Amino acid sequence: MADEQNLDNQNPETPEHSEADVAEDLAARVQSLEEQLAAAQDQSLRVAAELQNIRRRAEQDVEKAHKFALEKFAGDLLAVADSLERGLELSSPDDDAVKPMREGVELTLKLLLDTLARHQLEQLDPHGEPFNPEHHQAMAMEESTHVEPGSVLKVFQKGYLLNGRLLRPAMVVVSKAPADAPPSIDEKA
Numbered sequence: 404m405a406d407e408q409n410l411d412n413q414n415p416e417t418p419e420h421s422e423a424d425v426a427e428d429l430a431a432r433v434q435s436l437e438e439q440l441a442a443a444q445d446q447s448l449r450v451a452a453e454l455q456n457i458r459r460r461a462e463q464d465v466e467k468a469h470k471f472a473l474e475k476f477a478g479d480l481l482a483v484a485d486s487l488e489r490g491l492e493l494s495s496p497d498d499d500a501v502k503p504m505r506e507g508v509e510l511t512l513k514l515l516l517d518t519l520a521r522h523q524l525e526q527l528d529p530h531g532e533p534f535n536p537e538h539h540q541a542m543a544m545e546e547s548t549h550v551e552p553g554s555v556l557k558v559f560q561k562g563y564l565l566n567g568r569l570l571r572p573a574m575v576v577v578s579k580a581p582a583d584a585p586p587s588i589d590e591k592a
Contacts, residue, residue, distance in 0.1 A: 470523075470566045477524050477565055480515070485560060487512040519563075527562035527573045529555045538562055540572040547578040554578045 490508050494501050516526060527538055534541060534553050545556055555575045562573030 471568070473522055473524075474565055474570065477519065477522065477563070478570060480519065481563060481571060484512065484515055484519070487515065488561075523566045524570070525564040525567075527564065528558060529562070529573050529575060530558050531555060534575070534577045538564075538569060538572060539575050539577075541577045542574050543576045544579045545576050546581040548581055550578050552578055552580045 487508055491505065491512065494505050494508075496502070496505060519526075529535070529539055531550070532555050533551070534555055539555065539562065542559055547554075547556060550556065554577070555573075556578045557576040559574040559576070560571075563570045
């Protein structure tokens with residue numbers, strides 16, 4: 404009988420360990436673990452999204468580096484093209500003494516411009532076109548009755564685009580209406 408009393412004393416059911424308390428503790432632990440799991444999943448999604456953004460930005464940076472790696476070099480070559488064009492402008496095509504040299508300069512300029520075009524460098528020669536402030540730099544305005552006001556009359560220096568991005572604006576003279584011209588219908592209104 405003493406053994407039975409010892410067994411009863413070893414497993415007494417106390418109010419601290421009732422089934423309801425154990426169930427509440429377990430429910431609280433489950434709730435806490437579920438919250439921790441949700442927070443970890445949220446953090447995992449955020450990290451994955453950030454990694455994807457970093458990867459996309461890196462790919463864009465590499466693409467831009469490939470596209471515009473030649474920007475400085477191409478900009479330096481534009482002075483060579485300008486010099487060849489000026490040489491052609493200043494030499495007379497009718498002078499037999501400079502005709503062979505002029506042909507050589509024309510071929511050299513064509514070769515240079517073809518090479519630049521193969522590397523997505525596009526020449527802007529806006530003569531006669533409407534003035535575009537995104538691609539042209541107005542150096543002066545000149546009165547003209549022959550063209551619409553706001554048109555390019557002269558091109559001092561051609562502009563260039565590299566992969567669609569402005570490398571150098573065209574330096575131009577823009578037309579304006581003569582001062583003594585009669586006002587247009589819009590100005591009278």
